Amino acid sequence: MKTLTYTYYSLAALALAGVATAQTKIDLRTQAKAVDFSQADSTLPSKTGTSLPATCAPGQTFLKLNATPGRNWYVCTADNQWSQQAADTPVAGTANTNSVLASDGSAMVWKPLGGDVSGAPDAITVNGLLGRVLSPTAPALGQVLTWGGSSWGPQSPPLEALNSIFGRTGTVMAQNGDYLFGQIGGTISGSQLPPVGGDLSGAVVSATVSGLQTRPVSATAPTTGQVLTWTGARWAPQAVAGGVSTVFGRTGAITSQTRDYDFSQIGGTVASSQLPALGGDLSGAATAATVSGLQNRPLAATAPTTNQVLAWTGAQWAPQTVAGGVSSVFGRTGAITGQAGDYSADQVTNAVDMTKPTSYSAGARQGFVGSATSAGLRVAPSVLPSGAQTGDIVMDTNNSNQLKIYTGASWLTLTPVPANANYATSFTGQTVVTVLGTTHELGTANLIVGCYDNNSPANMIEPSTISINQSTFDVTVRFPAAQSGWCVINGYNGGTGTGGGGSGGAVTTVFGRSGDVVGSNGDYAFSQISGTVVNSQVAAGLDASKIGVGLVSNQTFSYLANVSSDIQAQIDSKAATNPTYNVSGDVTGALATTTVVGMQGRAVSTATPLDGQVLAWSAAANQWQPATGASGTGGTSGVGMAAQLGDFAVTTTSPTSLAIGAGCSLATPCNVRFGSRVYSFTSGASATLTGGAGTAYIYLTSNGVLTVGNTMSVTCTGSCVAVTGITSFPVDSIPLYSWAAAGGVWQTAGADLRGWISRSTLLAGIGIVTVEAGGQTTIAVDGAVVPTYLSNSVSLNFPLIAAGTCSVDLTFAMTGASVGDTIAPGWPSGLESGLIGNMRVSAPNQIAVRLCNMGQSIVPASAVFSATIIRGL
Secondary structure (H helix, E strand, O other), X not given: OOOOEEOOOOHHHHHOOOOOOOOEEOOHHHHOOOOOOOOOOOOXXXXXXXXXXXXOOOOOEEEEOOOOOOOOEEEEEEOXXXXXXXXXXXXXXXXXXXXXXXXXXOOEEEEEOOOOEEOXXXXXXXXXXXXXXXXOOOOOOOOEXXXXXXXXXXXXXXXXXXXXXOOEOOOOOOOOOOOOHHHOOOOOOHHHOXXXXXXXXXXXXXXXXXXXXXXXXXXXXXXXXXXXXXXXXXXXXXXXXXXXXXXXXXXXXXXXXXXXXXXXXXXXXXXXXXOOOOOOOEEOOHHHOEEOEEOOEEEOOOOOOOOOEEEEOOOOEEEXXXXXXXXXXXXXXXXXXXXXXXXXXXXXXXXXXXXXXXXXXXXXXXXXXXXXXXXXXXXXXXXXXOOOOOOOEEEEHHHOOEEEEEOOOOEEEOOOOOOOOEEEEEEEEEEEEEEOHHHHOOOOOOOEEEEEOOOOOOXXXXXXXXXXXOOOOOEEEEEEEEEEEEXXXXXXXXXXXXXXXXXXXXXXXXXXXXXXOOOOOOOXXXXXXXXXXXXXXXXXXXXXXXXXXXXXXXXXXXXXXXXEOOHHHHHHOOOOXXXXXXXXXXXXXXXXXXXXXXXXXXXXXXXXXXXXXEEEXXXXXXXXXXXXXXXXXXXXXXXXXXXXXXXXXXXXEEOOEEEEOOOOOOOOOEEEEEOOEEEEEOXXXXXXXXXXXXXXXXXEOOOOOEEEEEOOEEEEEEOEEEEEOOOOOOOOOEEEEEEEEEOOEEOOOOEEOOOOOOOOOOOOOOOEEEEEEOOEEEEEEOOOOOOEEEEEEEEEOOXXXXXXXXXXXXXXXXXXXXXXXXXXXXXXXXXXXXXXXXXXXXEOOEEEEEEXXXXXXXXXXXXXXXXXXXXXX
């Protein structure tokens, strides 16, 4: 950041001859937290030059004066790394005519067409094939493209070109499949078609349906509304009594749909012949099924005897007699059910399943007692699991084995805060200081970082930025210039007891603010700052040891509010009659009653001036004295054509003629500025009215044209042009005069709208950028701040989604979408219960939607789905 230096002069000091002025420098980097330049006449936020500086810090900007406008602004995006802020498209010149924009792997460049093609992109000529020349000779009918040894050219095919037909050689006979119908030209004739028969009669090309399923159809012509009805002998048209208006609530061409009927609406009984054959572990008919296997293993058909069991023989399940047998279980007979104490833990193999969670009823307690050589409970270190559940505890190997618990939303570090919650590190000549989270081991991102120099007492250094990684807790401090000193990282959370460093409780707010608190104006008053300012801490020209006590008011030192000093009191206390403190030279008298008696050593008359007089030099009296001003241009008293006071003045020279800028000449040019462009007029112009009534608007356009806009009949000579149809000053113009006319005659006077001292300050707010070029200021949205929105909506109709499954992806287009973009999905308000969805950019300009069913099988209703992509920095 630049150090701004301001110089202030007291009125008394200005009156003192030969007394040096004092300077007070304000370093905005360390003495101000918010700087407002909105009322400044000019601001220069960027460095300028013709070559980029070798070093820079992130956030600095540079305007390269010898670069093309629009491509001359650079931003430091990393240490010592400048990035041009402009479109990547190179400038197209006449040398790039008929070239196309291509990438060479690192940048966009203009390249002409080459290789096998040439010419303009909209009129490409193929000159070769795979690098081999193509002859420009025009081909004749039937010729083929043939390689002539040095180029491809048209030639008649050689007679010996055929060496096989249909893949066969020798005597080739016709075979099925030699030709497809699509390869046969012409149209088949009726004589080549077989006669029709059955339910059809006549020729194929004009067949008549004379029957349905071999049942004759009457030739009687039907009337409107009749249907084809079976009469007992033939199908014939008949009127339908009553009629059916809809089928299943549908009209038109009715096709069968799922759920047209329920099983309860179907009469009769399903016959055995209508049931499918049984298989797998079943055999026989569905009404008399036989179990012939278990889990695809065969079951023997042998009839079992009393007390036999079903045993596996190695090939099938079969009845077998159990040798010995069990007469009682746990000393009990009959229907045995499980009881407490049936087994002891040492009788159960792998009694505890370590893969299953162990739960305890409320209030239950499990005790672990460590021996003299080992602990009672151990949590093995590991990485944090991706599928954590609320209450899981893990020792994080990626964070110094700190003990963490999953809250259901995030991992909470349980490592106790050590008694000393500060970490300090020193540095020498560095612009970036980095302290890893594994180094300071404070285990939190809620840190306070302060940096100091090596002075005694130490002074705080204000960094450009301080960033803390929310996952690794790494701390990065950046300075605008190389610094030496040390940084302190404070992770103290205000715990209780001696281990936390105090018992006063946690700090909940700082200066009434919470969260990440940074310094703001008013955090401290000077009365709260202890100690004494030394000379090294104040700007050059001030002696800290000589600054007394007391408050200096804004009226005394308007730019040094709240600074303790007795300077003014010392000045005010000096006796006016003390010759030691009297002034001399061009001023005389005491400090409190100073009188200006001269200028630059030349005397000033004591005569009282009259209204309108000016201070003029009299060589005869050898002094400055009041005098009446000489007549100026036009014969009036006062200043004439001095500087720009008379630029573009408009006067009437006749009832029908206006003189514009009559005083503009080579010696006194009339200049006008649009932004950075200045137009100079060295001659005047005249506007002649030939008829009509209305108002003429005399103005300068942004391209430097002196214009008389009107709705009358006006002609211009000299350096102006007349434009009809103008009823007000254009927004991109500088108004000079408006002059009314009536009955083909100009009014005697017009409205002077010139503002020779004027300025319009245009400031870019948040999200807006302004670029000045060619005398114009262009306002645009800042794409680095204001995000771009892409959105689209479409109606989607998903098919049946079975319970516990997901649908196939349905897609819709979104121009500009890129793979990896984050989508804000818009789901239908009537989305069926149990359905959850996912949206993603599956391909450039394409959104994929997938629905998953967590409930029962369902056919979702057609609905509108929308997606929004917010494209930011």
